[in-house]
Amino acid sequence: MSPLVVGIAGGSGSGKTTVVRRVLETLGEEQVAVVEQDAYYRDGSHLPLVERAARNYDHPDAIDEELLYRHVAALKAGEPVEIPQYDFVHHVRRPETRRLLPRPCVVVEGILVLASDRLRELLDLRLFVDTDADLRFIRRLERDIRERGRTPDSVIEQWQRTVRPMHLTFVEPSRRHAHLIIPEGGLNTPAMEVILAHLRAAVTLR
Numbered sequence: 246m247s248p249l250v251v252g253i254a255g256g257s258g259s260g261k262t263t264v265v266r267r268v269l270e271t272l273g274e275e276q277v278a279v280v281e282q283d284a285y286y287r288d289g290s291h292l293p294l295v296e297r298a299a300r301n302y303d304h305p306d307a308i309d310e311e312l313l314y315r316h317v318a319a320l321k322a323g324e325p326v327e328i329p330q331y332d333f334v335h336h337v338r339r340p341e342t343r344r345l346l347p348r349p350c351v352v353v354e355g356i357l358v359l360a361s362d363r364l365r366e367l368l369d370l371r372l373f374v375d376t377d378a379d380l381r382f383i384r385r386l387e388r389d390i391r392e393r394g395r396t397p398d399s400v401i402e403q404w405q406r407t408v409r410p411m412h413l414t415f416v417e418p419s420r421r422h423a424h425l426i427i428p429e430g431g432l433n434t435p436a437m438e439v440i441l442a443h444l445r446a447a448v449t450l451r
Contacts, residue, residue: 278351
């Protein structure tokens with residue numbers, strides 16, 4: 246049987262990574278292949294750094310959707326893929342790739358996963374993580390300062406200029422395509438127990 250392909254969407258800082266971690270812990274890393282949509286940002290090396298930093302990374306056009314679609318389709322067909330690696334500090338695609346082997350469960354995670362018509366066709370289970378905007382902002386602020394070398398002012402400016410408007414335009418409306426909505430994401434123990442039980446049963450059959 247082909248792998249079970251699970252899409253996990255939700256706003257920036259909503260807790261998608263926590264949901265993915267719960268899936269990995271429950272099924273085992275040898276059973277799950279994780280595809281992060283953030284790795285598919287289009288390369289900006291042809292632009293000056295100041296222009297790269299100012300790009301709207303929350304718009305669907307920032308994602309190389311064709312490559313992402315081909316990779317998920319290949320994994321679903323049982324074929325390995327070479328995942329691009331993205332440098333979030335310099336806003337460029339790195340020359341090296343990461344080889345990803347097909348697994349019984351393929352998880353595709355990203356804010357715009359459910360906003361893509363073509364990608365949704367490949368998803369057997371579509372999840373949307375729903376978390377209040379104030380909590381999402383705090384998580385994003387902490388992450389970008391800690392992991393991506395951003396200043397608080399730059400994070401706030403980006404949130405107001407692109408993150409919030411794009412969330413309202415693209416991410417939030419995509420929740421209507423979800424099979425299940427998870428309030429508070431991985432911290433919602435009852436919801437996660439139901440989802441993880443379903444995944445365990447589905448993966449056992451593959």
